[in-house]
Amino acid sequence: MAESITLVTQARPGRGTRAARKLRKGGLIPAVLYGHKEETIPLALPSEEIQSAVRHGVRVVDLSTDGNVQKALIRELQWDHLGKELLHVDFARIAVDERVTISVPLELKGTAPGVTGGGVLDQPLHSLHIECLAIAIPESIRVNIGELQIGSVIHVKDVPLPADMKAMDPPDAIVVQVTQKLQPVEVEVPGAAPAPEQAEPEIIGRKVAEEEEAE
Numbered sequence: 443m444a445e446s447i448t449l450v451t452q453a454r455p456g457r458g459t460r461a462a463r464k465l466r467k468g469g470l471i472p473a474v475l476y477g478h479k480e481e482t483i484p485l486a487l488p489s490e491e492i493q494s495a496v497r498h499g500v501r502v503v504d505l506s507t508d509g510n511v512q513k514a515l516i517r518e519l520q521w522d523h524l525g526k527e528l529l530h531v532d533f534a535r536i537a538v539d540e541r542v543t544i545s546v547p548l549e550l551k552g553t554a555p556g557v558t559g560g561g562v563l564d565q566p567l568h569s570l571h572i573e574c575l576a577i578a579i580p581e582s583i584r585v586n587i588g589e590l591q592i593g594s595v596i597h598v599k600d601v602p603l604p605a606d607m608k609a610m611d612p613p614d615a616i617v618v619q620v621t622q623k624l625q626p627v628e629v630e631v632p633g634a635a636p637a638p639e640q641a642e643p644e645i646i647g648r649k650v651a652e653e654e655e656a657e
Contacts, residue, residue: 446513446577448504449491454484462530471528475505475514477535483507485533493528499581501544505533515542515576536576543610545569546580548601548617552588556620561592565618570601571610578606587618595619 454465454472462472471489476482485507495503496519505512518532536542547569557563570583585601599613 446502446504447495447500448506448511449487449495451485451487451505451507453507454486457484466527466529471531473531473533475512475533475535477514478537480535487531489528492531496528501579501581502536502577503533513538513576515544515579538577540576541573542576542579543571543573544579545571547582549582549584550618551584551586554587554590554594554620556590556592556594559592560623561620562623563587563590563618564616564621567598567611567615567617570598570617572603572607573610574604574607578604580607585617590618590620592620592622 451473452470454461465472465486466489469489470486471492473485473487473492474482475485485505487505496516501516503514503516505514513536514533515536516531517534519528520530520532521527522529548565548567550565554561554563572583574580583601583603585596587596590596596617596619597613598609598611598615598617601609601617603609
């Protein structure tokens, strides 16, 4: 279930790359708050606080700006090219009873018997697009693979979800499966010359002995 925390923000007067870089040097992360047909507000908030929230899987927050508190969804995070430094955050206003469509990571649980029996685990989907209440976004969706044998497949429609949650991906899309491990195949190259027969080595003294017997 989504955890909601309060983040204290401040209005962000300047815009542009130079202003954003200055904020980050001061320990702040630039952000924007938009949605519900209200104006888009540029904000800044402490880097440590927002990064801690992200690490703990928080998706819904209460943004406090000059005493005004608004509930918001962390809609998008922008990272540097190495994926280590958080550069910018997009917040979307939400209501308590609002439904949203969002991507949630899939978490495999258990050990597939088919893998211990020599099969290969293949997971084409690592996250699931779901529709649910904004205040009820799960940190992850667990998928039990404890009964997967070789040839077994779990589709999107097989993933158990709460009654108020709906999967938006195609029902027959494969989430995870166990396939047979492929055996290496020897390929015969057409037109390849056969390996030459190895000539029998000549034994020194054999010819002389044969000549003596013939006399």
